[in-house]
């Protein structure tokens with residue numbers, strides 16, 4: 001919410017318009033982000049940029065914390081189309097916790113109806129276990145386009161659990177949230193990142209994003225800086241050796257024991273977010 005404080009609006013709109021003009025064409029928006037303000041700013045940015053609605057892929061996300069009832073879920077969805085002045089979402093995203101909160105018999109028909117009516121082209125899932133990814137795939141087949149999960153240099157719980165592998169196996173896109181650990185990863189100067197940045201004459205951020213892309217995943221990065229946006233795009237324009245990619249894959253912080261995640265539980269979102277945030281509070 002702090003990122004959508006009024007006095008910063010112009011900065012966010014300019015950064016988003018710049019990213020769209022540079023060809024970044026995927027975004028994920030929840031009405032809960034900044035109480036709707038993030039969506040309003042994105043709409044302004046789209047108008048300002050040279051991109052059109054059909055050039056971009058917008059995922060409308062339904063996050064459990066914002067949605068106390070199915071009536072609010074439906075209201076949120078209707079407001080997305082209205083505020084975005086669009087007839088459709090490219091994908092509608094639910095989390096495992098939302099499915100568990102309202103039940104498969106409620107959420108699945110809701111999503112099927114959106115698909116059938118053309119209100120959404122695809123469906124996506126976030127913060128789900130491998131078993132739930134398989135279940136969702138059985139239900140929605142090739143309409144299930146992407147799973148959003150966390151991967152950063154330090155926090156590998158989803159990688160170790162096999163979340164990304166199961167998506168790859170099923171042909172589902174792996175969208176990576178918070179890939180730079182809100183840029184804190186870059187401030188820790190991990191020796192491997194420092195070494196590879198020096199070897200390839202790139203920044204540590206470029207090394208991380210290049211590694212994530214080498215796995216076939218799509219990092220979703222927040223940035224208000226035009227310099228950072230350029231840098232993040234250039235991260236896909238070089239290759240490292242297979243040995244260096246393997247070292248990136250194999251890295252695990254030695255003094256870090258990941259927090260507990262109840263992979264099949266109704267609070268998996270909270271558990272994963274805690275896992276990510278807890279790492280931040282434990283290390284310098």
Ligand SMILES: NC(=O)c1ccc[n+]([C@@H]2O[C@H](COP(=O)([O-])OP(=O)(O)OC[C@H]3O[C@@H](n4cnc5c(N)ncnc54)[C@H](OP(=O)(O)O)[C@@H]3O)[C@@H](O)[C@H]2O)c1
Pocket residue numbers: 028126127148149176177178179180181182183186205220221222223224225228229231232
């Ligand atoms: N599915 C989910 O449960 C979930 C959860 C959390 C987030 N998300 C999504 O993931 C997106 C990204 O996550 P995030 O914003 O939490 O974390 P992030 O993208 O890892 O980090 C964003 C921070 O990194 C900085 N940054 C970006 N590029 C940089 C670069 N090249 N060098 C140095 N710093 C750089 C940004 O600062 P500047 O503005 O200065 O560039 C910003 O402070 C969010 O926008 C959201 O849509 C999804």
